[in-house]
Amino acid sequence: EVQLVESGGGLVKPGGSLRLSCAASGFTFETFSMHWVRQAPGKGLEWVSSISTSSTYIYYANSVTGRFTISRDNAKNSLYLQMNSLRAEDTGLYYCARDYGDYGFFDYWGQGVMVTVSS
Amino acid sequence: AIQLTQSPSSLSASVGDRLTITCRASQGISNSLVWYQQKPGQVPKLLIYEASSLERGVPSRFSGSGSGTDFTLTISSLQPEDFATYYCQQFNSFVVTFGGGTKVEMK
Numbered sequence: 001e002v003q004l005v006e007s008g009g010g011l012v013k014p015g016g017s018l019r020l021s022c023a024a025s026g027f028t029f030e031t032f033s034m035h036w037v038r039q040a041p042g043k044g045l046e047w048v049s050s051i052s053t054s055s056t057y058i059y060y061a062n063s064v065t066g067r068f069t070i071s072r073d074n075a076k077n078s079l080y081l082q083m084n085s086l087r088a089e090d091t092g093l094y095y096c097a098r099d100y101g102d103y104g105f106f107d108y109w110g111q112g113v114m115v116t117v118s119s
Numbered sequence: 120a121i122q123l124t125q126s127p128s129s130l131s132a133s134v135g136d137r138l139t140i141t142c143r144a145s146q147g148i149s150n151s152l153v154w155y156q157q158k159p160g161q162v163p164k165l166l167i168y169e170a171s172s173l174e175r176g177v178p179s180r181f182s183g184s185g186s187g188t189d190f191t192l193t194i195s196s197l198q199p200e201d202f203a204t205y206y207c208q209q210f211n212s213f214v215v216t217f218g219g220g221t222k223v224e225m226k
Contacts, residue, residue, distance in 0.1 A: 035215075045155075045163065045206055047215040059213045062120060095162065104210030105153040107174075109162035 002026040004096045004110035011116045016086050022079040022096030022110055030054075030074035033099035035106060036081050038115075040092040048094070049081065050104070064090075086117045121145055121209055125218035131226040138194040140221045142207035147187045151211035154183055154192045157220075158203045166205075167192065197223075 008020040020036070036048040049060045049070040058070055069082040079096055094113050097106035122145035132138055142152065150170035155163035165174045167183035170190055180195040194201055202225055207218040 044220040045157075045208075045217045047208075047217065050213070050215070057213075061214065100165070100168065103168075104151070104213070104215050105165070105168060105208055106163070107165055111162065 002098065002108045004098065004108060006094065006096050006110045006113035009094065009113035009115045011118065012086055013119050014087060014117055016117070017082070017084045018086065018115060020081040020083065020094055020096075020113060020115070022081075024077045024079065024096075024098075027098070029072075029077040033057075033102050034072060034079045035097045035099060036070060036079075037095045037097050037106070037109075038090075038092040039095070039112075040089075043092070046092075050099070051079070052102070083115070086115075088117050091115060091117045120214045121148060121212055121216050123207055123209055123216055123218035125205075125207055125221050127221060128219060129222040129224065131224050132197050133226045134197055134199055136197045138197055138223065140192045140205055142185075142190045142192070142218050144188045144190075144209055144211075148209045148211035150186050151209055152183075152185070152190050153208050153210070154181075155206045155208065156201075156203045157206065163206065 003025045005023045033052045035050045051058050051070045067085045071080045096110040098108040100107045124143045126141050152170045154167040157163040166177050166181050171183045182193045204220045204222045206220050
């Protein structure tokens with residue numbers, strides 16, 4: 001069974017940093033591109049970042065470019081999101097999502113981890 | 120980034136109704152579009168990929184069509200479990216984008 005479990009969220013002040021992790025199991029992690037998608041409270045879905053299988057290709061939404069860094073450790077079956085210079089508008093539920101097959105859409109999602117940026 | 124505009128943003132419907140939700144892209148995206156369903160407190164669920172292909176396990180009352188800039192999601196006969204929010208998403212560019220969502224509520 002495919003499982004994606006996020007961790008690392010919490011309350012942080014504006015300008016602060018957080019590192020999210022996503023532990024993957026139930027599939028061959030190193031063969032799938034992975035993504036982070038977020039959802040502000042009561043709002044829609046916003047794609048944040050993606051990373052290819054060997055980390056060769058990395059992409060970011062304009063809203064986080066220069067502040068967030070995605071990475072992965074295939075030996076540990078883990079995906080990460082380093083978030084710096086956090087803003088109030090970064091508040092939301094952050095989902096780790098598996099790429100369907102190197103297409104750019106998602107077939108499995110974690111339950112999400114909450115990030116709250118507030119003073 | 121490619122913008123996706125969904126309409127309507129919300130609608131009220133009854134069980135048994137036929138529903139159509141539209142998604143318009145700001146530029147041509149071929150068939151690089153998917154649809155998700157999200158219920159309150161749940162993660163999104165993939166319904167349709169590549170504009171018109173039904174994901175395995177999804178009921179056949181769901182269908183998708185379109186190509187280029189205009190796409191539709193149709194539910195042929197709305198069931199109680201279909202009251203949810205629906206999102207389109209394009210993957211034509213490396214910068215992925217979602218539509219704003221369509222909330223389907225019970226009339």
